[in-house]
Amino acid sequence: MTTLPIIDIAPFLNRDLADESNRAATSAALHKACVEYGFFYLRIEAFVDSSEPQELAQLARAFFDLPQENKDKLALKNQDYARGYAKLKENVTNGKADAHEGLDFYRPVLNPNKKKALWGENQWPTEIPQFRKKFEIWINKMKELGMIVMEAMSQGLGMTQDEWEELRAQVDDSFWVMRVIGYPSLPKDHDGISCGAHKDYGCLTFLYADPTPNALQVFLDRGGSEKGTWINADPIPGCIVCNIGEMWEIWTNGLYRSTLHRVVHRGTNYRVSIPFFFEPNFDALVKPLPAVKRRVEAEESLSKRVRRPVKYGEFLMSKVGNNFEKGDASGRYGTISKL
Numbered sequence: 196m197t198t199l200p201i202i203d204i205a206p207f208l209n210r211d212l213a214d215e216s217n218r219a220a221t222s223a224a225l226h227k228a229c230v231e232y233g234f235f236y237l238r239i240e241a242f243v244d245s246s247e248p249q250e251l252a253q254l255a256r257a258f259f260d261l262p263q264e265n266k267d268k269l270a271l272k273n274q275d276y277a278r279g280y281a282k283l284k285e286n287v288t289n290g291k292a293d294a295h296e297g298l299d300f301y302r303p304v305l306n307p308n309k310k311k312a313l314w315g316e317n318q319w320p321t322e323i324p325q326f327r328k329k330f331e332i333w334i335n336k337m338k339e340l341g342m343i344v345m346e347a348m349s350q351g352l353g354m355t356q357d358e359w360e361e362l363r364a365q366v367d368d369s370f371w372v373m374r375v376i377g378y379p380s381l382p383k384d385h386d387g388i389s390c391g392a393h394k395d396y397g398c399l400t401f402l403y404a405d406p407t408p409n410a411l412q413v414f415l416d417r418g419g420s421e422k423g424t425w426i427n428a429d430p431i432p433g434c435i436v437c438n439i440g441e442m443w444e445i446w447t448n449g450l451y452r453s454t455l456h457r458v459v460h461r462g463t464n465y466r467v468s469i470p471f472f473f474e475p476n477f478d479a480l481v482k483p484l485p486a487v488k489r490r491v492e493a494e495e496s497l498s499k500r501v502r503r504p505v506k507y508g509e510f511l512m513s514k515v516g517n518n519f520e521k522g523d524a525s526g527r528y529g530t531i532s533k534l
C-alpha cells in the first residue's frame with residue numbers, strides 16, 4: 196500500500212546553524228514529494244499545538260449544528276457569491292453537486308464591493324462566540340507557514356537567494372482562501388460524492404481534517420504498482436495534509452504537478468475539514484521559474500512544453516465561476532463585474 200510521504204518542517208522554524216543539514220534534507224524531501232506525488236503530510240507539531248485545530252473543528256461543528264435558517268443568513272448571495280455559506284449541494288465540481296456545506300473566507304480587500312467578483316466582505320458567524328477570533332489566529336499562522344514552506348521549496352529547487360526573493364514577492368500578500376467544510380455521511384446505496392475530483396488552484400493547500408478515515412482520496416498518476424488508483428489520505432496526528440496547486444505546475448513548467456483528489460465520506464459521522472489555501476498575490480504574474488529552466492537544460496528528460504504565464508487573480512476568477520450550477524450562482528456570478 197502506497198502512503199504519502201511525511202515531511203517535518205521543524206528545521207525551517209529556526210535559524211540555527213546546527214539545523215542547516217536538516218533543512219537541506221527537508222527541502223530535498225519536499226522536492227521529491229512534489230515530483231512524485233504533489234501531495235504529502237507536513238509535520239507541524241513544532242509549529243502549532245494540535246489542540247488548536249481541534250478547537251476550530253469544534254467551532255465549525257457548532258456552526259453547522261445551527262438551524263438551517265440561521266446558516267442561510269450568511270448565504271453567498273449576500274456578498275460576491277464567493278464569500279459566505281454554501282448550503283448542502285450548492286457547491287458543484289465537474290458539473291455535479293457536492294454533498295457538503297461550507298463557509299468560505301477570502302483575504303479581505305480594501306474598498307470591498309459586493310458587485311465585484313471576489314471583492315465582497317467575509318461573513319463571520321456571530322452566533323458562535325470566539326469563532327472569528329480563533330479562526331483569524333489560524334489564518335495568520337497558516338500564512339506564516341505558507342511563506343516558510345515556500346522558502347523550503349525554493350531551496351529544494353536549487354533557487355538562488357535572488358530567485359527566492361523574486362518568487363517571494365509573488366506570494367507575500369497571499370490572496371488566501373479558507374474553507375470550513377461539513378460533510379454529512381453519504382447514503383450507502385448512493386453514487387453521490389462528497390467533493391468531486393479536482394486539482395487545487397493556487398500554490399499550497401494546508402488541510403486540517405478531523406480524524407475521520409476513508410474520506411479524502413488522492414489519485415496516483417505517476418508510476419508504481421498502484422498507478423491509476425485512488426488511495427486514502429487519512430489524517431495523521433501532528434500533521435496536516437499538504438498539496439500543491441496549479442500555480443506550481445506553471446512555476447515548474449510541469450516538473451511539479453498538482454494532483455487530483457476527492458472526498459467520498461461513507462462513514463456514519465459528520466466530518467469536518469478546514470482547508471487553508473495559501474495562494475499567490477492577486478496580481479501575481481505566474482510564469483516558469485529560471486531555476487527550473489536550468490534543470491530542464493541539465494536533465495533532457497523534462498517536458499519542453501512551456502507553460503503559459505497566468506495572472507493568478509484572473510485564473511482564480513475563472514475557477515470560482517465553475518463552482519456553482521449553471522444558471523444559479525454561476526449565472527449570477529457571470530453577471531457581476533470581473534474587476
Ligand SMILES: N=C(N)NCCCC[C@H](N)C(=O)O
Nearest residue numbers: 287288289393395396472518
Ligand atoms: N479553492 C479551492 N481549491 N477550492 C476547491 C473546491 C473544490 C472543487 C471545486 N468545486 C471545483 O470545481 O474546482
Ligand SMILES: O=C(O)CCC(=O)C(=O)O
Nearest residue numbers: 374376404411458468470
Ligand atoms: O475536505 C477535504 O478533505 C478536502 C477538501 C478539498 O479538497 C477542497 O476544498 O479543495
Ligand SMILES: [Fe+2]
Nearest residue numbers: 393394395456
Ligand atoms: Fe481540494
